[in-house]
Amino acid sequence: MEMRKTVLNCPVGDEQKSEDPTTTELCEKTAQLLGKESAVFLPSGTMCNEIAIKIHTQPGEEIICEYSSHIINFETGGPSALSGVMIRALHGSHGIFESSQVAEAIRPSSRYAPKSSLLCVEQTANMSGGTIWPLDKMQAVTTTAHQSGLKTHMDGARLMNAVVKTGVSAEQYGNCFDSVWIDFTKGLGAPIGAVLAGSKDFIDHAWRIKQQWGGAMRQSGIAAAMCMYALDNNIDRLADDHHLADIIGQKIIKFKGVKTVLPIETNIIIFDLEPSAPTANELVKTLAKKKILIGAFGERRIRIVTHLDVDPSASKILIEELAKYLDY
Numbered sequence: 011m012e013m014r015k016t017v018l019n020c021p022v023g024d025e026q027k028s029e030d031p032t033t034t035e036l037c038e039k040t041a042q043l044l045g046k047e048s049a050v051f052l053p054s055g056t057m058c059n060e061i062a063i064k065i066h067t068q069p070g071e072e073i074i075c076e077y078s079s080h081i082i083n084f085e086t087g088g089p090s091a092l093s094g095v096m097i098r099a100l101h102g103s104h105g106i107f108e109s110s111q112v113a114e115a116i117r118p119s120s121r122y123a124p125k126s127s128l129l130c131v132e133q134t135a136n137m138s139g140g141t142i143w144p145l146d147k148m149q150a151v152t153t154t155a156h157q158s159g160l161k162t163h164m165d166g167a168r169l170m171n172a173v174v175k176t177g178v179s180a181e182q183y184g185n186c187f188d189s190v191w192i193d194f195t196k197g198l199g200a201p202i203g204a205v206l207a208g209s210k211d212f213i214d215h216a217w218r219i220k221q222q223w224g225g226a227m228r229q230s231g232i233a234a235a236m237c238m239y240a241l242d243n244n245i246d247r248l249a250d251d252h253h254l255a256d257i258i259g260q261k262i263i264k265f266k267g268v269k270t271v272l273p274i275e276t277n278i279i280i281f282d283l284e285p286s287a288p289t290a291n292e293l294v295k296t297l298a299k300k301k302i303l304i305g306a307f308g309e310r311r312i313r314i315v316t317h318l319d320v321d322p323s324a325s326k327i328l329i330e331e332l333a334k335y336l337d338y
Protein backbone atom coordinates (compact mmCIF):
# COMPACT_ATOMS: atom_id res chain seq x y z
CA MET A 11 0.00 0.00 0.00
CA GLU A 12 1.31 3.44 -1.01
CA MET A 13 0.67 4.88 2.45
CA ARG A 14 2.97 2.32 4.10
CA LYS A 15 5.78 2.97 1.65
CA THR A 16 6.06 6.58 2.86
CA VAL A 17 7.48 5.25 6.14
CA LEU A 18 10.63 3.81 4.56
CA ASN A 19 12.26 7.08 3.60
CA CYS A 20 10.76 9.63 5.99
CA PRO A 21 13.28 11.67 8.01
CA VAL A 22 12.89 11.09 11.76
CA GLY A 23 14.27 12.40 15.07
CA ASP A 24 13.32 12.82 18.72
CA GLU A 25 9.77 14.15 18.74
CA GLN A 26 9.91 15.14 22.43
CA LYS A 27 12.58 17.68 21.47
CA SER A 28 10.68 18.79 18.32
CA GLU A 29 13.50 17.17 16.32
CA ASP A 30 11.33 14.88 14.19
CA PRO A 31 11.06 16.72 10.84
CA THR A 32 8.18 14.60 9.51
CA THR A 33 6.06 15.19 12.62
CA THR A 34 6.90 18.90 12.59
CA GLU A 35 5.84 19.18 8.96
CA LEU A 36 2.57 17.35 9.64
CA CYS A 37 1.80 19.69 12.55
CA GLU A 38 2.59 22.80 10.49
CA LYS A 39 0.42 21.62 7.61
CA THR A 40 -2.48 20.70 9.88
CA ALA A 41 -2.27 23.99 11.82
CA GLN A 42 -2.46 25.82 8.51
CA LEU A 43 -5.38 23.68 7.33
CA LEU A 44 -7.28 24.48 10.53
CA GLY A 45 -6.30 28.16 10.58
CA LYS A 46 -4.41 27.93 13.87
CA GLU A 47 -0.99 29.21 15.01
CA SER A 48 0.36 25.92 16.19
CA ALA A 49 -0.36 22.19 16.55
CA VAL A 50 0.81 19.05 18.33
CA PHE A 51 0.84 15.41 17.20
CA LEU A 52 -0.91 12.97 19.54
CA PRO A 53 -1.49 9.20 19.52
CA SER A 54 -5.29 9.49 19.47
CA GLY A 55 -8.27 11.74 19.15
CA THR A 56 -9.31 10.86 22.67
CA MET A 57 -6.07 12.34 23.98
CA CYS A 58 -6.75 15.52 21.94
CA ASN A 59 -10.14 15.93 23.63
CA GLU A 60 -8.87 15.16 27.11
CA ILE A 61 -5.82 17.44 26.88
CA ALA A 62 -7.97 20.30 25.56
CA ILE A 63 -10.47 19.85 28.41
CA LYS A 64 -7.59 19.83 30.92
CA ILE A 65 -6.20 23.11 29.58
CA HIS A 66 -9.50 24.96 29.24
CA THR A 67 -10.86 24.12 32.71
CA GLN A 68 -10.16 23.97 36.44
CA PRO A 69 -11.38 21.15 38.75
CA GLY A 70 -14.96 21.74 39.91
CA GLU A 71 -15.97 23.56 36.74
CA GLU A 72 -18.53 22.43 34.18
CA ILE A 73 -18.24 21.73 30.46
CA ILE A 74 -21.11 21.65 27.97
CA CYS A 75 -21.38 18.76 25.47
CA GLU A 76 -24.06 17.13 23.37
CA TYR A 77 -25.72 14.04 24.87
CA SER A 78 -24.48 11.61 22.17
CA SER A 79 -20.92 13.00 22.09
CA HIS A 80 -17.75 10.92 22.17
CA ILE A 81 -16.54 12.91 25.18
CA ILE A 82 -19.55 11.78 27.22
CA ASN A 83 -19.93 8.23 25.96
CA PHE A 84 -16.57 6.80 24.91
CA GLU A 85 -13.80 8.38 26.98
CA THR A 86 -14.32 6.36 30.20
CA GLY A 87 -15.27 9.42 32.23
CA GLY A 88 -12.00 11.14 31.30
CA PRO A 89 -13.21 14.69 31.98
CA SER A 90 -14.03 13.80 35.60
CA ALA A 91 -11.04 11.50 36.14
CA LEU A 92 -8.39 13.66 34.49
CA SER A 93 -9.69 17.22 34.82
CA GLY A 94 -12.15 17.00 37.72
CA VAL A 95 -14.95 18.64 35.76
CA MET A 96 -18.67 18.02 35.53
CA ILE A 97 -20.50 17.71 32.22
CA ARG A 98 -23.75 19.44 31.31
CA ALA A 99 -25.34 17.43 28.48
CA LEU A 100 -27.51 19.13 25.85
CA HIS A 101 -30.04 17.21 23.76
CA GLY A 102 -29.52 18.25 20.17
CA SER A 103 -31.53 17.44 17.09
CA HIS A 104 -29.40 14.74 15.43
CA GLY A 105 -26.47 16.01 17.49
CA ILE A 106 -26.93 19.68 16.60
CA PHE A 107 -28.04 22.05 19.38
CA GLU A 108 -29.15 25.68 19.36
CA SER A 109 -27.43 28.75 20.78
CA SER A 110 -30.51 29.30 22.98
CA GLN A 111 -29.78 25.90 24.60
CA VAL A 112 -26.19 26.98 25.24
CA ALA A 113 -27.35 30.28 26.72
CA GLU A 114 -29.71 28.40 29.04
CA ALA A 115 -27.03 25.90 30.10
CA ILE A 116 -24.41 28.50 30.98
CA ARG A 117 -24.58 29.04 34.74
CA PRO A 118 -24.95 32.55 36.07
CA SER A 119 -22.00 33.43 38.25
CA SER A 120 -22.88 32.45 41.78
CA ARG A 121 -21.29 31.30 45.02
CA TYR A 122 -23.13 28.01 44.68
CA ALA A 123 -23.06 26.83 41.08
CA PRO A 124 -20.12 25.26 39.27
CA LYS A 125 -18.55 27.64 36.77
CA SER A 126 -19.32 26.92 33.10
CA SER A 127 -15.97 27.04 31.39
CA LEU A 128 -15.99 25.15 28.09
CA LEU A 129 -18.31 24.37 25.17
CA CYS A 130 -17.49 21.31 23.03
CA VAL A 131 -18.90 20.66 19.56
CA GLU A 132 -18.50 17.47 17.53
CA GLN A 133 -18.13 17.79 13.74
CA THR A 134 -19.55 15.56 12.34
CA ALA A 135 -21.89 14.31 15.08
CA ASN A 136 -20.84 10.65 15.13
CA MET A 137 -23.52 8.82 17.14
CA SER A 138 -26.25 11.02 15.71
CA GLY A 139 -25.52 9.68 12.22
CA GLY A 140 -22.54 11.74 11.07
CA THR A 141 -24.61 14.91 10.82
CA ILE A 142 -22.93 18.14 9.79
CA TRP A 143 -22.98 21.27 11.89
CA PRO A 144 -23.88 24.13 9.52
CA LEU A 145 -21.32 26.94 9.78
CA ASP A 146 -23.88 29.52 10.91
CA LYS A 147 -25.07 27.33 13.81
CA MET A 148 -21.50 26.66 14.82
CA GLN A 149 -20.81 30.40 14.79
CA ALA A 150 -23.96 31.05 16.83
CA VAL A 151 -23.22 28.54 19.61
CA THR A 152 -19.55 29.48 19.91
CA THR A 153 -20.32 33.21 19.92
CA THR A 154 -22.81 32.65 22.74
CA ALA A 155 -20.17 30.73 24.67
CA HIS A 156 -17.40 33.27 24.08
CA GLN A 157 -19.68 36.15 25.11
CA SER A 158 -20.07 34.50 28.52
CA GLY A 159 -16.33 33.93 28.86
CA LEU A 160 -16.33 30.21 28.00
CA LYS A 161 -13.65 28.60 25.86
CA THR A 162 -14.67 26.51 22.86
CA HIS A 163 -13.32 23.20 21.56
CA MET A 164 -14.14 21.23 18.41
CA ASP A 165 -13.91 17.46 18.34
CA GLY A 166 -13.14 17.35 14.62
CA ALA A 167 -12.60 13.59 14.34
CA ARG A 168 -14.56 13.74 11.06
CA LEU A 169 -14.24 17.45 10.29
CA MET A 170 -12.87 16.70 6.81
CA ASN A 171 -16.04 14.75 5.95
CA ALA A 172 -18.00 17.94 6.61
CA VAL A 173 -15.51 19.99 4.57
CA VAL A 174 -15.74 17.68 1.56
CA LYS A 175 -19.53 17.56 1.74
CA THR A 176 -20.22 21.28 2.19
CA GLY A 177 -17.26 23.03 0.57
CA VAL A 178 -16.87 25.14 3.74
CA SER A 179 -13.15 25.15 4.59
CA ALA A 180 -11.67 23.53 7.67
CA GLU A 181 -10.33 26.98 8.55
CA GLN A 182 -13.80 28.54 8.47
CA TYR A 183 -15.10 25.90 10.86
CA GLY A 184 -11.90 26.09 12.91
CA ASN A 185 -12.14 29.88 13.28
CA CYS A 186 -15.10 29.43 15.63
CA PHE A 187 -13.00 27.57 18.21
CA ASP A 188 -10.11 28.06 20.63
CA SER A 189 -8.95 24.50 19.95
CA VAL A 190 -9.68 21.94 17.24
CA TRP A 191 -8.30 18.60 16.13
CA ILE A 192 -8.65 16.12 13.30
CA ASP A 193 -8.24 12.36 13.38
CA PHE A 194 -6.12 10.65 10.74
CA THR A 195 -7.39 7.19 11.64
CA LYS A 196 -11.06 7.52 10.67
CA GLY A 197 -12.04 8.00 7.02
CA LEU A 198 -8.55 9.33 6.26
CA GLY A 199 -7.24 5.80 6.78
CA ALA A 200 -3.94 6.19 8.68
CA PRO A 201 -3.08 3.63 11.38
CA ILE A 202 -2.14 6.06 14.20
CA GLY A 203 -2.44 9.71 14.99
CA ALA A 204 -4.40 12.90 15.49
CA VAL A 205 -3.31 16.53 15.50
CA LEU A 206 -4.58 19.11 18.02
CA ALA A 207 -4.33 22.78 17.02
CA GLY A 208 -4.76 26.15 18.71
CA SER A 209 -2.84 29.28 19.72
CA LYS A 210 0.86 29.05 20.42
CA ASP A 211 0.23 29.37 24.18
CA PHE A 212 -2.40 26.64 24.06
CA ILE A 213 -0.06 24.25 22.24
CA ASP A 214 2.84 25.05 24.62
CA HIS A 215 0.51 24.05 27.44
CA ALA A 216 -0.67 20.96 25.51
CA TRP A 217 2.95 19.83 25.23
CA ARG A 218 3.33 19.86 29.00
CA ILE A 219 0.21 17.72 29.49
CA LYS A 220 1.27 15.41 26.65
CA GLN A 221 4.59 14.87 28.43
CA GLN A 222 2.86 14.39 31.81
CA TRP A 223 0.39 11.82 30.44
CA GLY A 224 3.05 9.87 28.58
CA GLY A 225 1.99 10.87 25.08
CA ALA A 226 5.34 12.34 24.01
CA MET A 227 7.15 10.15 21.50
CA ARG A 228 10.51 9.55 19.85
CA GLN A 229 10.64 8.74 16.12
CA SER A 230 6.97 9.51 15.59
CA GLY A 231 7.71 10.38 11.96
CA ILE A 232 6.95 6.79 11.03
CA ALA A 233 3.36 7.45 12.08
CA ALA A 234 3.26 11.08 10.95
CA ALA A 235 4.42 10.14 7.42
CA MET A 236 1.33 8.03 6.97
CA CYS A 237 -0.88 10.83 8.32
CA MET A 238 0.76 13.19 5.82
CA TYR A 239 -0.03 10.73 3.05
CA ALA A 240 -3.64 10.72 4.23
CA LEU A 241 -3.72 14.53 4.23
CA ASP A 242 -2.32 14.70 0.70
CA ASN A 243 -4.27 11.83 -0.86
CA ASN A 244 -7.32 10.72 1.10
CA ILE A 245 -9.41 13.82 1.64
CA ASP A 246 -11.24 14.24 -1.68
CA ARG A 247 -12.08 10.55 -1.77
CA LEU A 248 -14.23 10.93 1.37
CA ALA A 249 -16.94 11.88 -1.15
CA ASP A 250 -16.90 8.24 -2.33
CA ASP A 251 -17.68 7.10 1.23
CA HIS A 252 -20.59 9.55 1.40
CA HIS A 253 -21.92 8.29 -1.92
CA LEU A 254 -21.77 4.64 -0.80
CA ALA A 255 -23.41 5.41 2.55
CA ASP A 256 -26.22 7.12 0.71
CA ILE A 257 -26.76 4.10 -1.57
CA ILE A 258 -26.73 1.67 1.38
CA GLY A 259 -29.21 3.87 3.27
CA GLN A 260 -31.61 4.04 0.34
CA LYS A 261 -31.64 0.25 0.07
CA ILE A 262 -32.03 -0.65 3.73
CA ILE A 263 -34.81 1.84 4.41
CA LYS A 264 -37.00 -0.42 2.24
CA PHE A 265 -36.33 -3.55 4.32
CA LYS A 266 -39.28 -4.66 6.47
CA GLY A 267 -37.02 -5.31 9.46
CA VAL A 268 -35.76 -1.72 9.47
CA LYS A 269 -37.84 0.73 11.45
CA THR A 270 -36.01 4.01 10.85
CA VAL A 271 -32.78 5.22 9.31
CA LEU A 272 -31.29 8.43 10.70
CA PRO A 273 -30.68 11.10 8.02
CA ILE A 274 -27.47 10.20 6.18
CA GLU A 275 -25.29 13.24 5.52
CA THR A 276 -21.80 11.75 5.37
CA ASN A 277 -20.32 8.25 5.86
CA ILE A 278 -22.33 6.97 8.82
CA ILE A 279 -25.54 4.94 8.59
CA ILE A 280 -27.48 4.45 11.82
CA PHE A 281 -30.73 2.55 11.80
CA ASP A 282 -33.17 0.97 14.25
CA LEU A 283 -34.56 -2.55 13.91
CA GLU A 284 -38.21 -3.55 14.14
CA PRO A 285 -39.18 -5.84 17.05
CA SER A 286 -39.76 -8.62 14.47
CA ALA A 287 -36.14 -8.40 13.24
CA PRO A 288 -33.13 -10.09 14.85
CA THR A 289 -31.59 -8.07 17.70
CA ALA A 290 -28.67 -5.79 16.91
CA ASN A 291 -26.22 -8.16 18.60
CA GLU A 292 -27.53 -11.17 16.67
CA LEU A 293 -27.19 -9.30 13.38
CA VAL A 294 -23.66 -8.15 14.19
CA LYS A 295 -22.60 -11.70 15.07
CA THR A 296 -24.19 -13.20 11.97
CA LEU A 297 -22.54 -10.71 9.63
CA ALA A 298 -19.18 -11.01 11.39
CA LYS A 299 -19.10 -14.66 10.31
CA LYS A 300 -19.13 -13.34 6.73
CA LYS A 301 -16.33 -10.89 7.64
CA ILE A 302 -18.71 -7.93 7.49
CA LEU A 303 -18.09 -5.65 10.47
CA ILE A 304 -20.94 -3.47 11.68
CA GLY A 305 -21.69 -2.13 15.16
CA ALA A 306 -24.53 -2.72 17.65
CA PHE A 307 -25.55 0.11 19.96
CA GLY A 308 -28.25 -0.98 22.35
CA GLU A 309 -30.67 -3.78 21.59
CA ARG A 310 -32.09 -2.48 18.33
CA ARG A 311 -29.65 0.09 16.91
CA ILE A 312 -27.05 -0.63 14.22
CA ARG A 313 -24.24 1.63 13.00
CA ILE A 314 -22.46 1.10 9.69
CA VAL A 315 -19.53 3.25 8.59
CA THR A 316 -18.15 3.45 5.03
CA HIS A 317 -14.42 4.09 4.61
CA LEU A 318 -11.55 3.61 2.20
CA ASP A 319 -11.52 -0.18 2.61
CA VAL A 320 -15.16 -0.44 1.57
CA ASP A 321 -15.68 -0.36 -2.21
CA PRO A 322 -18.91 -0.60 -4.23
CA SER A 323 -18.65 -4.41 -4.49
CA ALA A 324 -18.20 -4.75 -0.71
CA SER A 325 -21.22 -2.55 -0.11
CA LYS A 326 -23.23 -4.66 -2.55
CA ILE A 327 -22.36 -7.78 -0.53
CA LEU A 328 -23.30 -5.94 2.67
CA ILE A 329 -26.71 -5.03 1.25
CA GLU A 330 -27.31 -8.61 0.07
CA GLU A 331 -26.38 -10.05 3.46
CA LEU A 332 -28.54 -7.55 5.35
CA ALA A 333 -31.42 -8.35 3.01
CA LYS A 334 -31.24 -12.02 4.03
CA TYR A 335 -32.15 -11.14 7.61
CA LEU A 336 -34.09 -7.89 7.29
CA ASP A 337 -35.96 -8.01 3.97
CA TYR A 338 -38.72 -10.47 4.81
Ligand SMILES: *Cc1c(COP(=O)(O)O)cnc(C)c1O
Binds near residue numbers: 081168
Ligand atom coordinates in the same frame (compact mmCIF):
# COMPACT_ATOMS: atom_id res chain seq x y z
C1 LIG B 1 -13.13 8.22 17.05
C2 LIG B 1 -13.62 9.47 17.70
C3 LIG B 1 -12.91 10.05 18.74
C4 LIG B 1 -11.68 9.43 19.35
O1 LIG B 1 -10.65 9.26 18.46
P1 LIG B 1 -9.56 8.10 18.72
O2 LIG B 1 -8.50 8.45 17.74
O3 LIG B 1 -10.27 6.81 18.44
O4 LIG B 1 -9.14 8.22 20.13
C5 LIG B 1 -13.39 11.23 19.27
N1 LIG B 1 -14.50 11.81 18.79
C6 LIG B 1 -15.22 11.28 17.79
C7 LIG B 1 -16.43 11.99 17.30
C8 LIG B 1 -14.81 10.08 17.21
O5 LIG B 1 -15.54 9.55 16.25
